[in-house]
Amino acid sequence: MLIAEVSDKFDLSQDTLRYYERIGLIPRVNRNKSGIRDYTEEDCRWVEFVKCMRGVGLPIEVLIEYVELFQQGDETLEVRKQLLVEQHKQLLSRMEEMKTVMERLQYKISAYEQTIGEKEKTLNRTSP
Amino acid sequence: MLIAEVSDKFDLSQDTLRYYERIGLIPRVNRNKSGIRDYTEEDCRWVEFVKCMRGVGLPIEVLIEYVELFQQGDETLEVRKQLLVEQHKQLLSRMEEMKTVMERLQYKISAYEQTIGEKEKTLNRTSP
DNA sequence: CTACTCCTTTGAGTTAACTCCAAGTCAAGC
DNA sequence: GCTTGACTTGGAGTTAACTCAAAGGAGTAG
Numbered sequence: 301m302l303i304a305e306v307s308d309k310f311d312l313s314q315d316t317l318r319y320y321e322r323i324g325l326i327p328r329v330n331r332n333k334s335g336i337r338d339y340t341e342e343d344c345r346w347v348e349f350v351k352c353m354r355g356v357g358l359p360i361e362v363l364i365e366y367v368e369l370f371q372q373g374d375e376t377l378e379v380r381k382q383l384l385v386e387q388h389k390q391l392l393s394r395m396e397e398m399k400t401v402m403e404r405l406q407y408k409i410s411a412y413e414q415t416i417g418e419k420e421k422t423l424n425r426t427s428p
Numbered sequence: 429m430l431i432a433e434v435s436d437k438f439d440l441s442q443d444t445l446r447y448y449e450r451i452g453l454i455p456r457v458n459r460n461k462s463g464i465r466d467y468t469e470e471d472c473r474w475v476e477f478v479k480c481m482r483g484v485g486l487p488i489e490v491l492i493e494y495v496e497l498f499q500q501g502d503e504t505l506e507v508r509k510q511l512l513v514e515q516h517k518q519l520l521s522r523m524e525e526m527k528t529v530m531e532r533l534q535y536k537i538s539a540y541e542q543t544i545g546e547k548e549k550t551l552n553r554t555s556p
Numbered sequence: 557c558t559a560c561t562c563c564t565t566t567g568a569g570t571t572a573a574c575t576c577c578a579a580g581t582c583a584a585g586c
Numbered sequence: 587g588c589t590t591g592a593c594t595t596g597g598a599g600t601t602a603a604c605t606c607a608a609a610g611g612a613g614t615a616g
Binding site: 313315319335360 | 602603611612613
Binding site: 352353355356357374377378380381384385387388391392394395397398399401402404405406408409412413415416419 | 480481483484485502505506508509512513515516519520522523525526527529530532533534536537540541543544547
């Protein structure tokens with residue numbers, strides 16, 4: 301698969317794809333005889349994985365570390381698992397924070413509705 | 429309240445507090461006769477509000493707009509409410525995304541546990 | 557062969573959100 | 587009166603995460 305197709309498929313610019321590879325956010329992609337990137341299925345899965353994880357804010361350094369560990373083989377299974385567990389935990393606590401903020405927003409919204417409702421009542425009383 | 433206290437209270441650097449004010453993320457804080465910021469209770473509530481909302485990723489521009497609308501008075505009640513409703517919606521969809529990512533992580537973690545478990549069995553079989 | 561398009565690399569530029577710095581002011585302590 | 591320290595301002599510097607640009611190679615169309 302060429303970079304243009306991967307770019308379309310995952311809605312990431314070619315520059316971003318090259319950048320991700322450069323900094324080790326995905327493993328190095330093979331080139332064909334003329335030096336052009338040829339993404340395998342597995343490369344695509346990495347791209348998709350990274351896009352997904354970045355999308356919810358997992359730090360780049362963590363993902364880079366994950367790729368590095370992955371490339372070191374089976375000895376790092378446990379460490380990789382721990383890394384995922386830690387990120388899962390982080391996501392959970394961020395979600396909890398978001399939940400309380402959403403409740404706060406909802407409270408404020410209700411207060412606005414209340415206020416607006418009262419304004420309208422006043423208006424109806426004063427304008428015949 | 430002096431900037432140093434506000435800085436401590438909300439764990440934001442003085443630079444950040446000044447920056448927030450400069451870009452309109454909080455309304456302008458009054459200065460005393462010698463030009464030094466003197467935060468009122470309301471200023472503090474703004475700081476806390478902004479810190480909270482930024483913490484879950486509400487965009488700065490949106491918050492700036494909210495402050496502007498607020499300062500325009502009661503005519504903007506409805507618009508402000510809509511703005512909050514929209515942000516509430518955004519948070520909800522981000523939370524849904526995070527939830528599916530967390531499920532995915534959990535799935536991966538289980539797969540790791542499985543694999544590691546099998547490795548150990550093999551080890552136990554081969555080492556007396 | 558020439559032109560064109562798509563890719564390559566290296567390195568520089570951009571944007572957001574701070575963060576730091578220099579020069580200056582003011583009030584308090586000695 | 588001088589020093590100290592916390593503050594002021596405007597503006598420059600930093601970092602992360604892209605994003606763009608310049609220079610060049612490979613393969614295809616005319």
